[in-house]
Amino acid sequence: MRCAVLGDPIAHSLSPVLHRAGYAAHGLDWEYDAALVPAGGLAGFVGPLGDDWRGLSVTAPLKREALLYAAASTGTAERAGAANTLVREASGWVGENTDVPGAAAALRERVAAPPVVATILGGGATAASAALALCDLGVGSLTLLVRSPARAADTLAAIDRHPARPAVRVGSLATEPAVGDVVVSTIPAAAQTSDLVARCAEVPVVFDVLYDPWPTPLVTSAADRVVVGGLDLLVHQAVLQFELFTGRPAPLDEMRDAGARALRERS
Structure with a gap:
């Protein structure tokens, strides 16, 4: 076969x-x-x-x-x-x-308590899967940080199709801080600027869906926090x-x- x-x-x-x-x-x-x-x-x-x-x-x-x-x-x-x-x-x-249950399983394996509030960096297909995984885990509030609101349209539609329908807010990837129990990055390593990394510093769990290159700037900054990786x-x-x-x-x-x-x- x-x-x-x-x-x-x-x-x-x-x-x-x-x-x-x-x-x-x-x-x-x-x-x-x-x-x-x-x-x-x-x-x-x-x-x-x-x-x-x-x-x-x-x-x-x-x-x-x-x-x-x-x-x-x-x-x-x-x-x-x-x-x-x-x-x-x-x-x-x-x-x-399998990205949706795979992401949920990856988080369950590394994080003891299920997240309640989360931020996702990016708004593409991978962000949609990550959002649905977070919904499955019981997240009640989601923030999507994107370059432009139009980029989040498909992800917002996916979240709306989930029975849980958590509260969702769309913000600016260029200026706003990540908030909550976990930040999930679905953006390229090259887009993880020092400014963006600093705006993610208060979130205790970092989930970067990349595995190559590794570690990413976001992961390198999270040495003292819980890291869930692309692998x-x-x-x-x-x-x-x-x-x-x-x-x-x-x-x-x-x-x-x-x-x-x-x-x-x-x-």
């Missing part, structure tokens, strides 16, 4: 490392590769795939495209407005979003993908260790 991760750029992806470690732990003779697929190219790549293809991990900029392509999709993917997973079933490709998110969402693709329990420790080794080698 064959699986792959699709996106652009894709060379940095650790998904092949994680999934192959899972296959090795189970003795599965499966393949998992990375494929460069630009925006608008998902249907052209997926359409010709043969029956030996079982699952696809989907990263930027294809997550919303994948949701539209899927023959059916889960409630989580519909709520997020994005699919990071396509699973081949008899009826066709089914869209799923945590990547592993937990990959564990769920692995189980959807193979029907077997994912070897979490083996997959995490393989990812950590790969990151150490890169650095």
Whole structure:
């Protein structure tokens, strides 16, 4: 059986490392590769795939495209407005979003008390998934800090589709401080200016969805605080993908260790 991760750029992806470690732990003779697929190219790549293809991990900029392509999709993917997973079933490709439960699992693993108030930096597809994960954990108040309010429209719509519907405020990424129990960054490392980092200094938990480059400026400043990293998110969402693709329990420790080794080698 064959699986792959699709996106652009894709060379940095650790998904092949994680999934192959899972296959090795189970003795599965499966393949998992990375494929460069630009925006608008998902249907052209997926359409010709043969029956030996079982699952696809989907990263930027294809997550919303994948949701539209899927023959059916889960409630989580519909709520997020994005699919990071396509699973081949008899009826066709089914869209799923493992970013949402993966982010929730990553936070639960590192943080004892569930957050009540949170700030998210950024307003794209990953921010929407992070917001829904926070909603699942019981957050009652969310602040989205974005470059322009228009960038938050899809994320606001996703939050509104969640049954909890927490209080949401949109603020300026350029000027406003992060507030609450946790700050989740979905922005590039290059956008984490010293000024922005300083405005996040009072939040006790820092969750940066990036894993390459690592550590980011935001994480470097949080040495005395709780840090949840992009590898945590990547592993937990990959564990769920692995189980959807193979029907077997994912070897979490083996997959995490393989990812950590790969990151150490890169650095």
